Amino acid sequence: MEPKIYPNTMKVFSSLFLLLVFQLSSACGWSVEPETSRLALFKAERAGFFKLTPFYYSADLYYSTNTISTIDWDVNCKEWQKKLGETVKPEDVYTILYETNSELIESAFENKTLQTAFPKNTFIQALLKSKNKAYLNYIVFAKKIEYSSSQEVQWESWGNIGYGNQNHALPDLGSFDKKINSAKDDFLKQRYAFLYLRFSFYAGDKNQVIKLYDTYFTKESNTILKPWALYYRALCITDFPMQNYLLSKVFVSCEEKSFAVLQHYNWKLKNETLALAQNDAERSAILTIESLRNPAPDLETLKKIHELNPNSLYLSFLIGREINKLEDWLLTPQYTNNGTPSVVFDSMSWYDNYAKAKAENYTKDIFYLRQVRDFLISIHDKTSGEQRDYLSAAIAQILFLNDEIDLGKKYTAMISSNANSSIQMQKNMLLALVSLKQDDLKNEKVQNQLYTYFNSIENLAEKDNGLFKNLYSLYRIASDEFYKKGDTVLAGLLNMKSDIKNEGGYSVYDSPYFYSYIGYFDRHATTEDIDRLIALQKKDDKTPFEKYLCTGTIASDVNYYKDLKGTIAFRNNNLELAYETFASMPKDFWDKNYEYKNYLNENPFTPKILQKQEERKFDYHFNKTDFIAKLIQLKKQNTASSNLQLAHAYFNVSYLGNSWMMSAYDWTSGSSYVDYIYGDNSANEKKYQNENYYNLKMAKLYYKKALKMSKNNNEKAMASLMIFECNYYGYYADFIDDNRPAFKAGKELRDFYSVYSKTSIFKKYDCPLLSSFIN
Template identity: 25%
Template sequence: MKSLNWKKSLIFCVSFFAVFFGEVAVNIACGPEQDPYDYYVSYFHNNVQGDDYKPFAFNGMLFLNSEHDVWEEKDVNSAEWAKYLGVKLKDVRKIMYELDSASNAKLKKSSFKWTTSLPDSLKNNSFLIAINKNQAALNYYKLLKQCEPMISHNADSWTEPIVDSVFLMKNADKNLVAISNFKDDFLKLRYAYQIQRMYRYAGNLQQSKVVYEKFIVNNPSSSAVKGWAMSQYAGILRADGKIDEAAFLFSKVFSNNPERRIMAYRNYFWTDAKMKDVLRLAKTDREKANIWGINGFRKPDSDIEHLKEVYNCEPNHPLVSALLIREVNKLEQNLLEKSKLALNFVDALNDQWQYYAKNQDSLKTANLKHLQTIKSFVLEMASNQKYQQQGFANITAAYLSWMGNKEDAAIKYLDKVDVNKLSPKFKDQFRITDLLIRANQLKKGNKFDENSLLPTLKWLDEKRFAENKKQWLGDWNNYTPNDGSFPFSQTTRDFYQQILAPAYAKNGDTASAALAMLKGDLEYKTVQSRTFKILMSYQTYVFWHQALSEKTLQQLAQLKQKKSSRTLNGFLIESLNSTSSDDFYELQGTSYIRSHQYANAIQCFNKLSKNFKFWTNDIGEWDNKVEKLRIVGAYYANPFIETIKDSPKKYVKNNNGINKKVFAQEMLRLQKLIISDAKNTSKYYYQMANAIYQTGEFGNAWYFISYDSKVFEHPEFSYNYNNDYQLATTAKTWYIKARELSKDPNFKAKCTYMIAKCEQKKIIKAYKNLTWVDSDDYEKDREIQLAKFKQMMNSNAHYNELKQYAKTPFYKTAVNECSYLRDFLKGK
């Protein structure tokens, strides 16, 4: 291989860093992404007022919090038909909306008539039986089946419906003549709606409008169909350029038709009408409130104007609570800081790279000011006798006070609440707020009866268990994504991981912090898999596997043996019983390897079950036939080998049987030989130093002390094994001892070379911690960093020490194999 000179080597090295870290930045920007339903800490549930406006709850990552209306049009229409005919709702829904293609074909073949030849699933359907006894209803259903494919969205959204304009016009004209003779308002309204749609899809917009104005708008029925027809009419007005009128009608559909609310919301804004112009058309306070409300839902930033206006129009309008909760959730996003103890993967990336750095102080000041504004308004609501949710207002004031660290005020407002008069969901929010206020004592480190939290925590457990029926076992085909329907699961987890665990950690009780982190993840009443990988969230897994020392794990092992007690501590300890004993003792043994207590490590590994398999660095290959990853081999470790270069890592192709337990046994043997075989002590130190070096992130046995080859440092806790994993500190110490105890120049050369490599790890670490100059001149900035890096690398005096061993065989081998060393010694 052709030798690279120093300058070229340096440019390559730093260019690699630039590309590598640049790719990390791109990965952060392009993925992975935050869960849009769980990206900020929230204890104030966005559906506490009910689910009517759930799609419009605050979500800073999505246009709508949900793309699905709370009410389904299928159910609304089926319910009206069921009431009209006196039949079962589920039977209506099945015939109208849920028939499979075979059953639908059979019905068509029979002209939708009930016959004895129909299968039992149809023959016994109460809706089908009823419409066969009502000729007008049957005729309507036939018309619906004929025209529906041309005037409705196809189930396949990529397929454009084929519209037969002549057919639609002919049927519309025919039924328009007949409709005047109808005396049944229920059917007359539905016929008119279908005629309206047929004219519209056939392109006769003017006649579609006429039908609405003549037969629908004044129909005495209170059916939801009137709202659907109004939406059709508003669409035509928009096409005619009457955007203010169209927007006003869409606002009415938004208010009166929850099954069409999302569509009405979108249509309202697609008109591009200005709110002030739409408000001029409103005749009642409720109509004005709806217009203010629909516009308020589009405000992603702090906003009180729309909330106040809705409240002034109609204090007890459901929109008041919905808009108020949005503002509280915005404040949570902006003010409730995530504990660095419990950052999820994306947050950990952002924190490591400070990719989304903000001017925190100015933002916090602005948000605290808005918090006070909202709180003042809420207190005004609480004192208004006309407002019927004074309890909710006081709960909100208490919660906002808690957010603003005004504990005494929070207690005062909560004391004003008559819990017996609250709705079930308001009672839930009361209990959560009360828990947060009392837990403040823990955050402050004050002495108080922490067991008083236990009843509420047990209640929260039952709440989240109800949300999570069956444990996910790692099968992505059966994974249920978060859709915002797990508020108690997130509240409970955040309480343990964002409040309780950091409080314990701050007070120096790392074991309790670990238990709280674990408890936060136990969201299933019945645990099927107890493995750490399945049970633990990313943040808990990282905390346990990176931050817990052997002393903390020994403390947890002792707690694991304790009998359950009716205390908060006992409640947390119970969570240990949900975990795999194998995973626990494997981790504890690993912690002893990290601290070089090999006898203790072996004791822990001896507690593992007979069938336990240590993790191996498997090689995976995607199998397209079964669409699964197939293991085709592994990179096996041999930490006792000698290496000149770190890259590529020198793995072993065949399984040599060396795992963590075998490693600990061999290291213990070498430790004992240092004492018993004094004349070969230098050799034993060298062998141990090699082994420790290979367990660093640059070695082939990195997974003997770490659980990820490239991990970000925990922002709250330093790796208790970082000195070995990244800095090779112990290896350097033992190489120095080995060199001191030997008289062999060639052996000393080996030790000196490895000492220099260990020192190099510190230099690379220091280089990564340098702050880049933030300017527009990238080339200049890079040159500055290159100069700093070269200066730091030249400061490694141990490479110069190698010159005294220039005549040794190892020196020649190292210079021949390591181009960097060769160029360094030449002064390039």
């Protein structure tokens, strides 16, 4: 039977918040949960790993999963088949026991309509035979208890299939004894006893639980009921080392209770629990449980487990868990924008001196990685079969992390062609990583081979959503490698692919919109890169690799990219290219897209800093093409008046102005949600228009030109006042944390209060706050 899947609620951020957090970003930074951002490449699995799913390495206490194993239920169904005959199909037993609500069964039994209610169910057909009346009565009795009780005591079910009804009459305790005593075989006695035992557990009668287990479940038996019953018995004793020991026996003997075992396991009693173990296999199981929630380096435990049980399935799982730790510690700081691993032991050190902490941790983690590498290589030749394939993949992954690519290729080649699909997937992951590091990424053949590797993993991810984390990590590394080798376009598309695969944690691509398509390029691309991106968007004969990368990542509206190209040109003071680009776009583009009409809606030639709130008008029709055309015209005029208008314009396209969206797509960088996804953009913003965006250098340049050229005292007064404003805000926006002396007003402000004190501009803008700077 397939694993049962339950819906789970993903933690997501609405794309509505993506960029509209400008004013908030300086107050409190955006972040996502560490488990969302961490990188993980290794996900090879062996048969039997499924029950261990909650114990994959995670930033959280347990790995998030929406699947549970039904193997125990399948075993129970086969036990019924064995009892009633081969004509009974296990899937029909499953339908009745685990997918049919109790009220329906009880009602059909009382109305003698079971045959018509389940006309083709072989389990019901067998139960209706006269010789099987006792088994039918048992099923009805069990369903009656399920219906009468809370969901926690549903019969043989960990899920929710009934309609718990506390008002429905429960059988009295004498009914349990009577049913057990009247049962003719051990099969029914144990099942009635299990009903009684579980009922007693939830009723708080621990002594009865222990008595029932000791009476009916201690003898040799391979029924699935035995470990289920042992789980409840273990929870009824107060000897915690013994409780741990019994829980460890439950852990290895059934699937359903593995998660519950770790929830109830008593930690810090390892030695006392190990003292109760009867053999190496039991000691190995106890050490496994102890390791499954340990977020720290745990190689010594792996070595002990190997000594006790070298072929242990759990050893393989713990090796994979150790690799995932190393991936988090080494890769997450390198490839994510938050820069810290998901589990940080001395968290304050990352804030006190990030560079030092990062370097120290890297040195420590690489040393530990090499210890793990040496151990795995030392045991590799002693393994065989699936475990050898798994170990080959694990060693190759460790070698990749240590940048030992050629040796990693050797172990990758050791993975047999008969390895299971999960290990084959890991092999393709490894081959992709090797290619990204060693091959010519501009070569079409190499790119198409990468597509083959990527696609093979994508196909498996359709069945195992847990692989989205691995695809997110792989594409993040691929993006970085393409960028380092000079291909910003493909790097950007791979970066978007990475976020798409990140399980909804902070991906905005489920509902792509304007900035989703340009965020990476806004930070990394040149105008030439945008030309190549546009050419790729328009390309009809895309290669398989290009088709794959463009799917879901490239904007259908080429004007998204043109707008970015024009914006980059404007940042670079290339007004001619900016004009040419914007002029090729629809005139109403900025009326219909993104947030332009909400933020580009004021006169850019009136300095915002001098306006009172009640004076501001938000009815200005802003067109980027027209705006650039006027700047070009004003520069050609080169008069005092034209330079003053240019100065106002450049003031307003800074982060202090009313038209900052001419230069940037979000107001300021460093702590906003969009920065978390695409990286802090502060360093780039500081360079916009020769440092105008924060430091107002272009604005001040033109104010100085206007002051020098003007013959009009009002113009001179305005220029002097605005030079002071540029100096003041530029001084405090300089991102320098030092012991500089306090800001001092310059000659321009003194002239404003002396030379130009009779002007109308002075009378309009004089205020006590300004005058305080010259006192």
